[in-house]
Amino acid sequence: MQQVKEQAIDSLLAMDYDHTIRSIARQFKETVVRFRRRGAIVAVSGGVDSAVCCALAAHALGNRRVLALLLPEKESSPSSERLALEVVKTLGVPYERHDITGALESLGCYERRDAAIRDVIPGYGLGWRNKLSIAGGLSGQFNHFYLIAAGPNGERVERRLGFKEYLQIVAATNFKQRTRKNVEYYHADRLNYVVVGTPNKLEYDQGFFVKNGDGAADIKPIAHLYKTQVYGLARHMCLPQGIIDSIPTSDTYSLPQEQESFYFALSYQDLDVALLYLENGRTAAELAAAIRVDEVTAGRVYADILAKRRSTRYLHESPVVLQDA
Amino acid sequence: MKNVRDQVRNYISVNFLMGLQDAAITDHASFLDLGIIDSTGVIELIAFLEETYGIRVEDAEIVPDNLDSLEAIDKYVARKTFSCASSMTA
Numbered sequence: 001m002q003q004v005k006e007q008a009i010d011s012l013l014a015m016d017y018d019h020t021i022r023s024i025a026r027q028f029k030e031t032v033v034r035f036r037r038r039g040a041i042v043a044v045s046g047g048v049d050s051a052v053c054c055a056l057a058a059h060a061l062g063n064r065r066v067l068a069l070l071l072p073e074k075e076s077s078p079s080s081e082r083l084a085l086e087v088v089k090t091l092g093v094p095y096e097r098h099d100i101t102g103a104l105e106s107l108g109c110y111e112r113r114d115a116a117i118r119d120v121i122p123g124y125g126l127g128w129r130n131k132l133s134i135a136g137g138l139s140g141q142f143n144h145f146y147l148i149a150a151g152p153n154g155e156r157v158e159r160r161l162g163f164k165e166y167l168q169i170v171a172a173t174n175f176k177q178r179t180r181k182n183v184e185y186y187h188a189d190r191l192n193y194v195v196v197g198t199p200n201k202l203e204y205d206q207g208f209f210v211k212n213g214d215g216a217a218d219i220k221p222i223a224h225l226y227k228t229q230v231y232g233l234a235r236h237m238c239l240p241q242g243i244i245d246s247i248p249t250s251d252t253y254s255l256p257q258e259q260e261s262f263y264f265a266l267s268y269q270d271l272d273v274a275l276l277y278l279e280n281g282r283t284a285a286e287l288a289a290a291i292r293v294d295e296v297t298a299g300r301v302y303a304d305i306l307a308k309r310r311s312t313r314y315l316h317e318s319p320v321v322l323q324d325a
Numbered sequence: 326m327k328n329v330r331d332q333v334r335n336y337i338s339v340n341f342l343m344g345l346q347d348a349a350i351t352d353h354a355s356f357l358d359l360g361i362i363d364s365t366g367v368i369e370l371i372a373f374l375e376e377t378y379g380i381r382v383e384d385a386e387i388v389p390d391n392l393d394s395l396e397a398i399d400k401y402v403a404r405k406t407f408s409c410a411s412s413m414t415a
Contacts, residue, residue: 095338134364141387143364160384163372311363 012290013228013272017236020229021059024221028060029191031219032194039065039193040219041184044087044095045251046080049222050198051087051243052233056221057196058091059237068095071180073104075129075254086240097189100179106180113172116165117217120147124203127152129254132161132169138265138297150255176252177213185216189296194218200227202271207312208307226276227268266301274301329378329402330395341366352396355397357389367392374398380405 008074032040039061044052057066068088072081074077104110117124124130129150136143145161147169161169186225188195197217199209204223209215222230234244248268249256266274270291277287289297327335330352338347341361349359356362362370370392380402384393391401391406 019341134386136364136387140389142367142392143386143387144368144387159369163365163369166368254413307357307363311365324394 007073012276013232014227015229015232017203017233020225020239021056023150025060028056028219028221032061035194035218037188037192037194037218039067039191040190041067041069041188041193042093042196042198043069043071043180044084044089044229045071045183045198046083046243046246046263047241047251048227048230048234048243049200049249049270050084050247051239052230053196053198053215053221054087054093054216055091055234055237055239059095063091063093065193065251066093066097067191067193069094069180070095070097071100072097073099073105073176075103075253077249077256080249083240083246084243087243090240100176103179103182104175107175109172109175109179116168116172117147117149120159120161120165121149121157123151124149131253131255134265137307138300140296140300143304143307148255159227173252174210177210177237179193179216179304181213181216188218190321196221199223200230202227202268202275205275206308209314209315223266226272228272266302268316271301271305274298274305278302278305329399332377333370333373333398334395337361337370339413340369340373352399353394355389355393357385357393374402378402378406 026038027261040057042050042057044050044054052184054066054068068091069085070081070084070088085095113130114124117130131148133146133148134143135141135146145166147159147161147165147243184195187193195217197215197220199220200213200222201224203209204220220289222233225233274287277290281305284299285295285300287293287301288295291298291301293301328403334347334350337350337356342350346359350361358367367387371387374380375382382405386401388399391397
């Protein structure tokens with residue numbers, strides 16, 4: 001049954017991959033030339049989006065005009081770095097590795113985050129790991145946030161986050177994305193390159209990025225592509241099987257965190273269809289039939305997409321230049 | 326003493342709107358429809374209600390029926406404070 005559903009989704013989002021690659025490559029090169037830069041920086045995380053962006057950059061500019069960056073920190077999954085390395089070696093692009101743990105420690109990233117966590121879970125300390133999750137949207141509630149922590153002896157604690165603690169945990173954690181972007185722009189300035197942003201359409205549309213962190217870039221080659229299509233491109237471009245089989249994760253929190261439980265509340269396949277249907281004016285009943293949920297749930301999926309768009313609109317805004325009035 | 330509606334209206338007017346557009350906050354107006362609150366605003370509002378009225382907003386209660394207008398909040402707080410008072414005297 002699941003396989004039939006996945007095939008149906010694939011056919012809904014089918015595209016001519018060769019045409020798409022040619023189109024992106026042409027626009028990519030035109031943009032780099034227009035910006036009078038000489039190449040592209042891509043931070044490769046070990047996920048499918050950055051892998052496809054790196055492959056597209058290499059295809060557009062030639063692999064010697066791309067510098068891939070591996071930017072782990074002490075809480076990154078080791079398997080992510082292994083996959084990232086496999087990607088850059090498969091593509092034959094030059095790369096540098098820069099562990100950002102020291103920078104994050106200097107900024108107080110871990111210390112500030114853990115202080116906020118201890119306000120919620122006083123016993124949190126050495127050997128504990130954490131992640132956030134979102135809940136509410138699909139059950140007709142307002143979205144709200146939970147902290148999930150796992151202790152060294154297997155204990156697991158889940159607490160709803162209050163306003164101050166939630167903001168401080170997110171603010172401290174955002175040091176990670178912003179520090180990575182600092183390193184990316186260092187190399188971009190050094191080499192006169194552009195910085196590539198790697199969000200797919202779901203992340204871009206739903207605001208799943210950090211402003212001036214992973215949201216900052218000179219070019220975003222796949223922000224118009226559904227996640228299903230990005231996986232299709234990865235297969236078409238013969239990227240490593242580990243990338244094609246990977247489950248989307250944030251790799252930002254120390255506990256394993258699938259994007260589905262962190263932010264999106266649905267699998268990326270179902271959310272792709274929901275976004276596609278919403279943009280094409282399809283009813284909740286039609287969406288319900290397509291992703292096999294009841295109509296009330298489908299309506300809540302639409303409402304949740306719109307709510308997240310509203311909540312994150314600010315992230316897309318450029319600085320407002322005030323005028324004399 | 327101000328009633329719940331006036332207190333929450335004043336809180337939203339000062340804290341969320343900084344005095345702009347506060348005429349739109351009528352008793353029945355939906356905060357969502359007005360674009361006044363988002364998910365962060367909701368947990369901020371919950372913190373205000375818990376602190377001001379000494380209640381605990383349970384997870385299942387974070388719904389528009391309880392929190393999306395001044396009237397809804399007024400009724401919700403009345404239910405919660407009544408149940409708190411009842412449990413204390415039981």
